[in-house]
Amino acid sequence: MNRLQGKVAIVTGSTSGIGIGIAKLYAAEGAKVVICGRRAEKGQAVVDEIVKAGGEASYHFMDITSTESIEALMADTFEKYGKIDVLVNNAANVALKDGRVDELTVEMWDAIFQSDMRGTFYTTKCALPYMQKNENGGSIVNIGSMASCAGDLGSTAYACAKAGVDMLTQSVALQYGKSNIRCNCVRPGLIVTPQNEAHVPQALKDIFLSNIMVNRYGCPEDIGHLCVYLGSDESSYVTGQIMTVDGGLNSHTTTVAQFRAMASRTW
Numbered sequence: 001m002n003r004l005q006g007k008v009a010i011v012t013g014s015t016s017g018i019g020i021g022i023a024k025l026y027a028a029e030g031a032k033v034v035i036c037g038r039r040a041e042k043g044q045a046v047v048d049e050i051v052k053a054g055g056e057a058s059y060h061f062m063d064i065t066s067t068e069s070i071e072a073l074m075a076d077t078f079e080k081y082g083k084i085d086v087l088v089n090n091a092a093n094v095a096l097k098d099g100r101v102d103e104l105t106v107e108m109w110d111a112i113f114q115s116d117m118r119g120t121f122y123t124t125k126c127a128l129p130y131m132q133k134n135e136n137g138g139s140i141v142n143i144g145s146m147a148s149c150a151g152d153l154g155s156t157a158y159a160c161a162k163a164g165v166d167m168l169t170q171s172v173a174l175q176y177g178k179s180n181i182r183c184n185c186v187r188p189g190l191i192v193t194p195q196n197e198a199h200v201p202q203a204l205k206d207i208f209l210s211n212i213m214v215n216r217y218g219c220p221e222d223i224g225h226l227c228v229y230l231g232s233d234e235s236s237y238v239t240g241q242i243m244t245v246d247g248g249l250n251s252h253t254t255t256v257a258q259f260r261a262m263a264s265r266t267w
Contacts, residue, residue, distance in 0.1 A: 021220020
């Protein structure tokens with residue numbers, strides 16, 4: 001359990017959900033993990049769990065919409081640990097059904113892009129100078145979304161912002177690869193977490209499960225395991241990749257669930 005031994009990793013939005021799962025796995029693999037988000041009490045609880053399990057972690061306040069907050073996170077992490085090896089851009093405003101184009105206001109659009117696109121961009125921008133100080137560069141892991149795979153009935157701004165994260169990933173990988181800085185994107189499918197489980201309607205779960213290839217929903221650890229690989233030296237030749245972790249949801253034709261219900265394999 002030392003795949004990230006000696007590395008300093010920042011996991012944004014790690015006070016709940018997927019972020020907690022990533023942070024715990026990082027700590028279990030030997031990384032010094034900076035837990036960050038706006039909720040100090042929840043963040044400290046994650047730190048306490050990690051420390052109790054034998055890992056090393058600290059909490060730092062961060063508001064993904066505040067440039068000053070992001071700058072302070074990077075500067076304080078570098079001052080505390082002397083380097084930044086891994087950045088996981090997980091923090092986002094998960095407004096899955098923000099609206100159709102005609103329903104969205106400019107204010108709604110801007111708020112989602114500020115959190116999900118601008119926040120990822122600026123956190124990356126601020127981390128790059130610190131990673132360039134490292135002899136071995138660093139690894140940036142962006143958490144995208146399957147919402148960017150295709151059009152949807154309602155999550156217009158969210159999907160567009162996450163599609164921007166896909167392109168940002170490839171741009172960073174290209175522009176900073178010669179500095180040994182890698183950048184990849186993980187796009188989760190339906191991930192049921194302790195925080196959101198009570199709010200995910202059974203009807204929605206059933207729709208997803210009928211289209212997922214495996215016989216379960218995703219969990220935070222499913223995302224965390226890939227993030228461990230991408231943050232480790234094992235993936236030193238992997239960059240600019242957009243990887244979807246969705247149980248195969250987006251790997252088949254859109255009619256699979258209907259044909260399965262008919263006990264038919266084809267039309």
